[in-house]
Amino acid sequence: MGATAKPPVEISPAVKQSIEAIKNPSARKIVEQGAAIAAAHGDEVPSIVVTLFKSRNIAMYSASNDKIFISSKTNSKSQAEFDKQVALGWWSQSNPVLHEMGHKIHSDAVGNAFDNTKNHQFSDAQKQAIKTKVSGYAATNALEFVAEVYAGDRSGKVYDEEIKRLLDIVTQGRVKL
Amino acid sequence: MIFTREDYSPAEYAKAWEPGDAVPDPTESLSAPVHESTAPDARPDAERIAEAVAKLRERVEGVSLREHGDPPFEGAVFDTSSHRWKKPGEGGHEVIGKGSSGEVTASGDRVYKNATRDEAKVYGLLKGVSGVADATEEGGKISLPRFKNIVSVDDVPQEKRKNLAPIVVKALPQIVNALTALSDAGYDYNDPLQVGFDKDRNPSLFDFSAANKTTREEAVSQNLDKMSAFLKEFGAERQAKAVSQVAATFRAIQDPENPFMEGEPETPDAKRIASQLDGKPAKYLYYSGNGREIPSVAQSESRDGIKVIASPTPLSDDFLKQWEINPVVHRNSASGGGNP
Numbered sequence: 001m002g003a004t005a006k007p008p009v010e011i012s013p014a015v016k017q018s019i020e021a022i023k024n025p026s027a028r029k030i031v032e033q034g035a036a037i038a039a040a041h042g043d044e045v046p047s048i049v050v051t052l053f054k055s056r057n058i059a060m061y062s063a064s065n066d067k068i069f070i071s072s073k074t075n076s077k078s079q080a081e082f083d084k085q086v087a088l089g090w091w092s093q094s095n096p097v098l099h100e101m102g103h104k105i106h107s108d109a110v111g112n113a114f115d116n117t118k119n120h121q122f123s124d125a126q127k128q129a130i131k132t133k134v135s136g137y138a139a140t141n142a143l144e145f146v147a148e149v150y151a152g153d154r155s156g157k158v159y160d161e162e163i164k165r166l167l168d169i170v171t172q173g174r175v176k177l
Numbered sequence: 178m179i180f181t182r183e184d185y186s187p188a189e190y191a192k193a194w195e196p197g198d199a200v201p202d203p204t205e206s207l208s209a210p211v212h213e214s215t216a217p218d219a220r221p222d223a224e225r226i227a228e229a230v231a232k233l234r235e236r237v238e239g240v241s242l243r244e245h246g247d248p249p250f251e252g253a254v255f256d257t258s259s260h261r262w263k264k265p266g267e268g269g270h271e272v273i274g275k276g277s278s279g280e281v282t283a284s285g286d287r288v289y290k291n292a293t294r295d296e297a298k299v300y301g302l303l304k305g306v307s308g309v310a311d312a313t314e315e316g317g318k319i320s321l322p323r324f325k326n327i328v329s330v331d332d333v334p335q336e337k338r339k340n341l342a343p344i345v346v347k348a349l350p351q352i353v354n355a356l357t358a359l360s361d362a363g364y365d366y367n368d369p370l371q372v373g374f375d376k377d378r379n380p381s382l383f384d385f386s387a388a389n390k391t392t393r394e395e396a397v398s399q400n401l402d403k404m405s406a407f408l409k410e411f412g413a414e415r416q417a418k419a420v421s422q423v424a425a426t427f428r429a430i431q432d433p434e435n436p437f438m439e440g441e442p443e444t445p446d447a448k449r450i451a452s453q454l455d456g457k458p459a460k461y462l463y464y465s466g467n468g469r470e471i472p473s474v475a476q477s478e479s480r481d482g483i484k485v486i487a488s489p490t491p492l493s494d495d496f497l498k499q500w501e502i503n504p505v506v507h508r509n510s511a512s513g514g515g516n517p
Contacts, residue, residue: 082181
């Protein structure tokens, strides 16, 4: 995490309990991996629960509940599908929980301004740079841009000044790589 | 929030921000065939026979000939199951198709294929269960009955599928029994269902090559989605809708306070059933078009003419008949062995 790297943190007992309660083995593996990476980078992991989405959503972070939800449809084929998204350039990395951690970090940093981030408009040139340097999904809107940059960074990707500058603009400088 | 590229659209993204918008459609789980189609081959017989002979020759000359010496007579075929040379058509293996696990061969009334993942284990767990194909493992291969007809999206052309509704509906009790046994064993079928029919039209669920080990609750949920998708695909629309409604209610029963289900019709159904079950699990599931209150069982209000019923123990056949109840997750009283 560059110059602002934080020391690793322990996952809290309550959060550990929420993870241990996940019965779906495929979802649990993904959750454990994502949570471990986030904690190793010093990020506080919230409770994570499996849930049924009505959309085709794979995971989401709810700021009001401070929880990450992962789809109950996650199965043994999911990880291969997630890896494919990275190969396609659609995701910056292959763990959806890590992506949701990006939303949490962003939400914690900007508070009520979080919801408004979605309305931030990138120029066509910026969108193209985001697609090329971060991911296709990051270019869909500013919220996802922040989450994808965070997740990519935590997975070992290094972003250039243009991306960092955009991150500063979108998060008012409150989320740093 | 995160979507795959295939599933992302601004509309889908917006929907995910607004809990209460859409009901999950279990038919979405009907994935594309994962193995090569074995639909009827439209090529001329001579061409198909030539290809089959070439494949056999390749196998015999490439593997068996080296291991077992020269054939004792012209045209002899080495039978890998009995490990001896046979005359063509007299017990020798005939290549009848190719799947994700390699060639599928047939000899007499049996079909042989390579076992993949937990397939052999699943057949072992479901041994003797009515509605499950009678399979054995022989030398790393799965031996199955050679079905007279197969109903699956791989085997039936799209334009003919809806015509099979009467056959599929008649087979439903056996399919329910087989899928319930599979769920009880903690396996999700994880693929579009494939049902084989013998010469007496007895149905058997087969091909557990994609089966995925999970919890019973998740297996029930996923297997009901597969059942609903199968019924819909083969024209049994009414039954498909009922099974879909049962599946959605079952999922809601697992977590009646799920914030993403708020406002969904399944939520009041689930709350009512959970309250009537009074802490007992919704292990067996049924539906009924009977508008009357059915005594002594947890049930939803009738919605779209369908009432969802849940029970911690299987309901008796007499009770099902008396109250016009259709099983969805249920073991037949004479369903045979398998994992309890």
